[in-house]
Amino acid sequence: xxxxxxxxxxxxxxxxxxxxxxxxxxxxxxxxxxxxxxxxxxxxxxxxxxxxxxxxxxxxxxxxxxxxxxxxxxxxxxxxxxxxxxxxxxxxxxxxxxxxxxxxxxxxxxxxxxx
Amino acid sequence: xxxxxxxxxxxxxxxxxxxxxxxxxxxxxxxxxxxxxxxxxxxxxxxxxxxxxxxxxxxxxxxxxxxxxxxxxxxxxxxxxxxxxxxxxxxxxxxxxxxxxxxxxxxxxxxxxx
Numbered sequence: 412x413x414x415x416x417x418x419x420x421x422x423x424x425x426x427x428x429x430x431x432x433x434x435x436x437x438x439x440x441x442x443x444x445x446x447x448x449x450x451x452x453x454x455x456x457x458x459x460x461x462x463x464x465x466x467x468x469x470x471x472x473x474x475x476x477x478x479x480x481x482x483x484x485x486x487x488x489x490x491x492x493x494x495x496x497x498x499x500x501x502x503x504x505x506x507x508x509x510x511x512x513x514x515x516x517x518x519x520x521x522x523x524x525x526x
Numbered sequence: 527x528x529x530x531x532x533x534x535x536x537x538x539x540x541x542x543x544x545x546x547x548x549x550x551x552x553x554x555x556x557x558x559x560x561x562x563x564x565x566x567x568x569x570x571x572x573x574x575x576x577x578x579x580x581x582x583x584x585x586x587x588x589x590x591x592x593x594x595x596x597x598x599x600x601x602x603x604x605x606x607x608x609x610x611x612x613x614x615x616x617x618x619x620x621x622x623x624x625x626x627x628x629x630x631x632x633x634x635x636x637x638x639x640x
Contacts, residue, residue: 451535453633454630517571
């Protein structure tokens with residue numbers, strides 16, 4: 412069974428801090444994703460990565476960056492946290508099989524509060 | 527890019543009744559349509575998916591239908607039970623390998639009244 416592990420379930424930080432959210436998957440998946448979940452807005456893609464050191468912007472990348480130094484680990488970075496980044500953050504991973512879409516497997520999420 | 531709209535945003539049914547959630551998508555090239563269930567405080571979990579070469583797929587009390595011409599797909603839950611209460615998300619993706627990501631609908635909160 413695929414396991415996607417996010418380092419923290421709850422996190423409280425202050426405005427202006429640099430925040431790191433970590434995600435690890437154990438199934439050798441090529442693709443990894445970071446989503447933000449807000450009520451009424453569904454899941455919105457922040458960034459994704461399809462290989463080590465490769466990254467692509469999603470729909471809402473502003474104020475975020477990512478790092479993928481190893482295949483199993485994908486980090487989301489809030490360079491200077493702001494209150495409007497208070498949200499639930501979900502990490503996911505999936506296989507890459509050419510042009511065929513594949514299920515994404517999610518972590519438990521990190522509820523981040525910026526004070 | 528792809529846009530997915532989901533309706534209704536909330537749905538309340540009596541136990542034993544059927545529930546239907548509908549989604550429309552904008553990109554006619556989309557070819558994979560998964561549905562996720564998210565219980566309160568838990569991760570989204572895949573419950574069923576369908577590919578564009580299939581019109582309908584069933585798994586026990588859950589079924590998904592796809593109408594490529596109209597660009598919409600629906601989740602059908604029969605004989606609903608209280609444990610079906612959750613938020614359900616539809617999603618779509620295209621074969622564009624440059625993206626590889628799902629575009630999600632905004633979610634439907636289903637409440638099954640005992």
